[in-house]
Amino acid sequence: MWGQLLAILYRDLLSEWRAREVVIGMLVMALLTLLVFNFAFDLTGAQRAASGSGAFWVAVVFATLLGLGRMTARERQDGAWEGLVLAPVERSVIYVAKLLSMVLFVAIVELVALVVLAALFDLPVLRPGVLVVLALGTVGLCALGTLFSVMTAQAKAREVLLPALLFPLAIPVVIGGVRAMMLELSGAGAEAAPWKSLLGGFAVLFGALSVLTFGVVVEE
Amino acid sequence: MAKRSSGLSWLAVLGGTSFVLVALSVAMIFLYAPADATQGDVQRLFYLHLPAAWLAYVSFFIIFVSSIAFLLRGTPFWDRLARSAAELGFIFTTLVLLTGSIWGRPIWGTWWTWDARLTTTLILWFIYLGYFLLRAYITDPERGARYAAVLGIVGFVDIPIIHMSVRWWRTLHPQPIVVRSEGPNMPTEMLVTMLVTLVAFIVLYLFLLIVKYRIETVRDAVLELRAETAN
Numbered sequence: 001m002w003g004q005l006l007a008i009l010y011r012d013l014l015s016e017w018r019a020r021e022v023v024i025g026m027l028v029m030a031l032l033t034l035l036v037f038n039f040a041f042d043l044t045g046a047q048r049a050a051s052g053s054g055a056f057w058v059a060v061v062f063a064t065l066l067g068l069g070r071m072t073a074r075e076r077q078d079g080a081w082e083g084l085v086l087a088p089v090e091r092s093v094i095y096v097a098k099l100l101s102m103v104l105f106v107a108i109v110e111l112v113a114l115v116v117l118a119a120l121f122d123l124p125v126l127r128p129g130v131l132v133v134l135a136l137g138t139v140g141l142c143a144l145g146t147l148f149s150v151m152t153a154q155a156k157a158r159e160v161l162l163p164a165l166l167f168p169l170a171i172p173v174v175i176g177g178v179r180a181m182m183l184e185l186s187g188a189g190a191e192a193a194p195w196k197s198l199l200g201g202f203a204v205l206f207g208a209l210s211v212l213t214f215g216v217v218v219e220e
Numbered sequence: 221m222a223k224r225s226s227g228l229s230w231l232a233v234l235g236g237t238s239f240v241l242v243a244l245s246v247a248m249i250f251l252y253a254p255a256d257a258t259q260g261d262v263q264r265l266f267y268l269h270l271p272a273a274w275l276a277y278v279s280f281f282i283i284f285v286s287s288i289a290f291l292l293r294g295t296p297f298w299d300r301l302a303r304s305a306a307e308l309g310f311i312f313t314t315l316v317l318l319t320g321s322i323w324g325r326p327i328w329g330t331w332w333t334w335d336a337r338l339t340t341t342l343i344l345w346f347i348y349l350g351y352f353l354l355r356a357y358i359t360d361p362e363r364g365a366r367y368a369a370v371l372g373i374v375g376f377v378d379i380p381i382i383h384m385s386v387r388w389w390r391t392l393h394p395q396p397i398v399v400r401s402e403g404p405n406m407p408t409e410m411l412v413t414m415l416v417t418l419v420a421f422i423v424l425y426l427f428l429l430i431v432k433y434r435i436e437t438v439r440d441a442v443l444e445l446r447a448e449t450a451n
Contacts, residue, residue, distance in 0.1 A: 144374070151367045155357040164353050165371065168346040169378050172385040179389065198385060209377060213370045216291055 004089045008097035011084075015074065016105070022070045023105050026063040030113045033059035034120070043121045052121050053181040056113060057137075057174055063109050064141055065163055067102065068149040076153065085218055095146065095214040099207070102142040110134050129184040129192060136199035137177035141170055143203060147210040151217055172202050231430060238427045241420035245413070253413040265323045267413055271421035272315040276344065278425075279309025280376055283351075287372030290365065296440060299365040302372055303355070304432035308425065310348040316341055336387040343382050347375045361443060 016022050037043060037055035045051075075081040084094060114134075118125040145166055152161040180195035249267045256263035282305035290298035320338065321331045332338070351371055358364035406414075 147370070147374070151354070151370065152357075154360075154363070155354070156359065157353075157357050161350075161353055161357050164346075164350040168343050168350060169375060169382075171343055172378070172381050175385045175389045194388065198381075198388075202381060205377065205381075206374065209374055213291075213373065216366055217370060219366070 001090070001093060004093050005097050005100075008084070008089070008094060009100055012071075012097065012101035013104070016101075019074070022067050022074070023108055025070055026067040026105060026109045027112055029066045030059040030063040030109050031116060033062050034113060034116060038120070048121050048123060049185040050182045052117055052123050053178045053185060056117055056181065057177045059113055060106065060110060060138070060177075061141065061167075061170070061174060063113075064102075064106050064145055065166065067105050067109075068145050068162060068166075069159060071098075071102065072149050072153045072158065081153070091215040091218055092211045094218070095150075095211055098150075099139075099142055099146045099210075102146055103138055106138050106142060107134075110138065123185055125185065127184055127189070129189040130181060133177060133180040133184060133192065133196060133199065136196060136203055137173050137180075140173045140199055140203035140206060143207040143210050144169055147206075147214065147217065150214070172198060176202070231427070234423070234427045234430070238420065238424040241416070241423055245417040245420040248413045248416055253409050254407060259327055262323055262326050265319045267417045269316060269319040269323065270414065271418045272312045272319065273341070274418075275421060275425050276309055276312040276316050276341070277379075279305045279312065280344065280348075280379065283309065283372040284376035287369035287376075290369045291373075296365075299369070300433055300436040300440070301429075302368065303436050304429050306348060306351055306372075307432060308428055310345070310352070312425075313341060313345045313348060317345060334390065336383060336390050339386045339390075340379070340383040343386075344379060347378075351375070361440075 034055055037051075037058065041051045041055065042048075043051050043055060075084070114125045114130070117123055145162075148162055148165045152158045152165065155161050176195045176198045180192040180199065183189060183192040183195070245267070249264050253264065253267070255261050283302045286298040286302035286305065289295075290302065317338075320341075324333065325331050351368060354371055355364050355368050358367060
């Protein structure tokens with residue numbers, strides 16, 4: 001099972017390494033979102049821990065959405081997805097591998113965006129607490145995102161449907177992520193504990209639920 | 221055919237009953253129930269608001285149960301039930317948001333406030349919207365039913381988490397002082413009106429659910445016939 005998982009993960013990473021379209025696209029999206037937010041709100045004032053966390057998470061959600069769309073588009077090329085589904089592998093293994101590659105891509109984008117956030121808005125982002133918040137939130141966001149991206153892959157208006165499903169259901173991740181990161185950035189990391197458990201619980205619950213239902217989704 | 225006509229008359233009785241009950245409750249809301257001492261006549265919206273809110277959430281529970289049953293059994297009954305409950309749930313959620321907003325304007329002084337309950341209901345409305353989009357945009361009906369069932373389960377599990385996160389978010393944030401007490405005890409007239417309206421809404425809901433279910437059955441049959449003639 002681990003071999004299969006690593007094989008699918010290797011496949012996704014290799015095709016991304018060759019095409020380099022998902023991560024680059026996500027990165028451009030995230031950085032441009034931060035840039036636009038700089039004009040929309042004051043990210044340099046005294047409230048910048050709050051507004052910076054908000055801008056950062058909106059950038060992450062947009063980038064994730066874009067990345068999920070690109071990943072789906074790539075699977076549709078040359079029957080790649082059909083080949084994967086025909087392989088003698090448990091559906092749940094396919095799901096977990098897809099989830100891991102998405103989490104990895106989002107994590108790369110987040111790390112670059114964090115450095116930019118620190119430099120442009122003078123925020124102390126390199127704290128272990130911030131990284132924990134990001135890790136938990138990203139897994140939760142990608143758990144639902146991966147499930148929905150496969151569900152919407154064959155739909156008529158994919159790019160409309162995916163955000164319509166993901167945004168309302170991912171609201172706890174956005175609220176929890178923004179609040180916990182704001183507390184961490186303003187030096188009140190201890191108060192972020194309930195938010196971290198919310199993010200962690202969300203990731204575990206919807207990861208498990210997706211693993212359970214993924215077999216139904218790709219039943220062909 | 222005999223079976224069908226007897227079913228129709230049974231349904232007609234249910235429809236007639238719901239009509240009479242709704243007419244009765246409207247009369248009670250305006251003629252029997254006293255005007256609220258502090259809120260005045262606007263408070264009468266509450267009699268519609270509360271049953272609508274309950275049924276909005278009950279609908280999602282029906283979707284949740286039918287979705288699980290559909291994934292386990294695969295019978296079209298459960299899918300049609302989920303579809304019917306979704307449409308009613310969406311209507312009642314819209315009704316809750318509208319009546320709440322109309323009530324909030326004179327009482328809270330604002331059309332909308334980011335209170336935990338309001339926010340959760342608004343998100344519920346958006347989840348219903350996504351549910352319809354999913355059904356509409358997936359052309360293969362069998363696949364659409366399966367995906368909708370997955371969304372019905374995931375969405376229902378998410379609702380309490382959304383509510384919890386929104387509540388924490390509000391408590392950690394300065395809140396405008398919102399006076400929303402109905403007074404310590406409700407007069408008997410108000411309580412009776414409330415209960416009659418609630419019963420009327422439940423009977424109406426059952427009637428609409430059955431009618432909607434029949435429409436969905438006919439629609440499935442039409443789609444099947446169309447597919448047969450196309451081949």
